[in-house]
Amino acid sequence: MATSDKKAIVVGAGLVGALLTILLARRGYQVEVFERRGDMRGVGFKGGRSINLAMSTRGWKAIDKAGIRKKIEANAIAMKGRMMHNLDGSLNFQPYGKTGQAIYSVSRGGLNLELIEIADTFDNVQLHFHQKCTQVALDEGELHFEDGKTGATNVHDAPLIFGADGAFSAIRSAMQRKSRFNYSQHYLDYGYKELTIPASANGGFQMEQHALHIWPRGKFMLIALPNPDGSFTCTLFLPYEGEDSFEHLHTDTEILAFFQKYFPDAIPMMPDLLEDFYQNPTASLVTIRCNPWQYQHRVLLLGDASHAIVPFYGQGMNSGFEDCTILDGLMEQHGADWPTIMDAFSESRPKDADAIADLALRNFVEMRDLVADPQFLLRKKIAAHLHQQHPDAFLPLYSMVTFSHIPYSQALAEGKAQDQLFEQILALENIETNWQHNPKLDSIFQHWLASKKQLATV
Numbered sequence: 001m002a003t004s005d006k007k008a009i010v011v012g013a014g015l016v017g018a019l020l021t022i023l024l025a026r027r028g029y030q031v032e033v034f035e036r037r038g039d040m041r042g043v044g045f046k047g048g049r050s051i052n053l054a055m056s057t058r059g060w061k062a063i064d065k066a067g068i069r070k071k072i073e074a075n076a077i078a079m080k081g082r083m084m085h086n087l088d089g090s091l092n093f094q095p096y097g098k099t100g101q102a103i104y105s106v107s108r109g110g111l112n113l114e115l116i117e118i119a120d121t122f123d124n125v126q127l128h129f130h131q132k133c134t135q136v137a138l139d140e141g142e143l144h145f146e147d148g149k150t151g152a153t154n155v156h157d158a159p160l161i162f163g164a165d166g167a168f169s170a171i172r173s174a175m176q177r178k179s180r181f182n183y184s185q186h187y188l189d190y191g192y193k194e195l196t197i198p199a200s201a202n203g204g205f206q207m208e209q210h211a212l213h214i215w216p217r218g219k220f221m222l223i224a225l226p227n228p229d230g231s232f233t234c235t236l237f238l239p240y241e242g243e244d245s246f247e248h249l250h251t252d253t254e255i256l257a258f259f260q261k262y263f264p265d266a267i268p269m270m271p272d273l274l275e276d277f278y279q280n281p282t283a284s285l286v287t288i289r290c291n292p293w294q295y296q297h298r299v300l301l302l303g304d305a306s307h308a309i310v311p312f313y314g315q316g317m318n319s320g321f322e323d324c325t326i327l328d329g330l331m332e333q334h335g336a337d338w339p340t341i342m343d344a345f346s347e348s349r350p351k352d353a354d355a356i357a358d359l360a361l362r363n364f365v366e367m368r369d370l371v372a373d374p375q376f377l378l379r380k381k382i383a384a385h386l387h388q389q390h391p392d393a394f395l396p397l398y399s400m401v402t403f404s405h406i407p408y409s410q411a412l413a414e415g416k417a418q419d420q421l422f423e424q425i426l427a428l429e430n431i432e433t434n435w436q437h438n439p440k441l442d443s444i445f446q447h448w449l450a451s452k453k454q455l456a457t458v
Contacts, residue, residue: 016303199230
């Protein structure tokens with residue numbers, strides 16, 4: 001691509017689109033960004049989801065590339081583990097990873113604002129708001145936008161088009177009508193509703209601030225993430241239909257009885273429970289998979305547009321940011337050779353996106369069903385013990401996903417292998433009381449390691 005052709009259109013100014021714009025601009029591209037919503041810098045973060053995000057290692061790498069770590073860290077709150085709220089009101093803290101490791105609660109809106117602010121500092125970036133993409137001519141590289149204020153239609157083109165326009169992407173919709181494009185979407189039978197635990201009267205936290213709080217209740221759960229102002233953003237994940245479900249929560253009496261039955265310790269901390277419940281919408285949970293992510297080496301999908309996932313591993317934003325950092329690495333390696341860049345990106349990234357989608361669904365079961373299960377807790381203790389004893393040979397699945405840059409597909413495969421290991425370990429007699437110095441456990445682990453090494457050489 002000649003220097004004069006280094007032009008790109010980014011559709012979507014959400015988290016992934018804004019970050020991608022910064023990375024392209026730094027590499028000398030003239031970038032035009034088209035966003036359906038208005039400029040959030042003038043009106044605040046409205047029209048987008050306000051649910052908090054859990055920033056982990058993959059996301060921080062992208063934040064470093066954008067140069068805003070200090071700004072984001074200033075308002076991020078370290079969550080060093082899960083705080084389990086049992087039905088009887090007792091608490092159980094389960095640390096993440098090894099000592100000192102944490103995920104961070106960050107504001108989706110605040111982060112998006114920072115990224116847009118940085119993107120707008122580049123002379124080679126133009127931001128266009130209130131622009132709805134109404135037509136995509138993939139072969140011509142033309143996009144039609146309708147101005148939300150004037151109703152006028154404008155046509156734009158560029159040698160490169162990036163679809164970062166979310167789970168219901170207009171760019172992907174056009175690609176779906178092309179031959180040999182694979183696409184699937186799957187909705188959970190669950191919805192989610194955002195609620196709030198405000199700060200205490202003196203502005204402090206009503207619960208432990210350095211934890212992700214979970215009320216696991218078998219088939220559903222409530223979670224809460226801390227905010228810098230002392231409040232917690234809560235999310236209720238609940239089936240749409242069934243005995244305990246949204247379909248039976250319509251009146252004050254029904255809502256309060258449900259919370260009194262399953263989350264009694266939360267009620268005193270939620271003075272606006274009924275108001276929040278009625279005002280905040282019940283949103284759906286969808287997994288989207290597609291392939292290929294690129295069209296004729298000129299159009300590329302990233303983020304939710306190519307791989308929307310459910311939020312139960314806290315990797316939606318992190319995986320979208322990783323799309324951008326991997327793409328930036330390929331630009332570093334191959335310059336403006338976009339056929340090579342897109343081929344390399346499309347060869348590896350979709351399988352990793354499918355893997356984190358599977359892992360997120362798997363973690364939903366863990367969070368709602370297993371975190372209070374004695375066998376699960378025992379497995380976590382033994383896994384931490386094995387990592388401490390053999391740090392180079394064993395890394396727990398959660399740490400691989402959250403605290404490393406190991407490809408998601410490799411982490412998923414390793415997780416399945418660890419499942420087989422723990423089937424044998426947890427079947428040992430009296431393992432509950434005799435796992436720290438158990439020669440049978442050590443023998444099983446060494447045999448498992450040897451089997452893995454043998455398979456790796458085949």
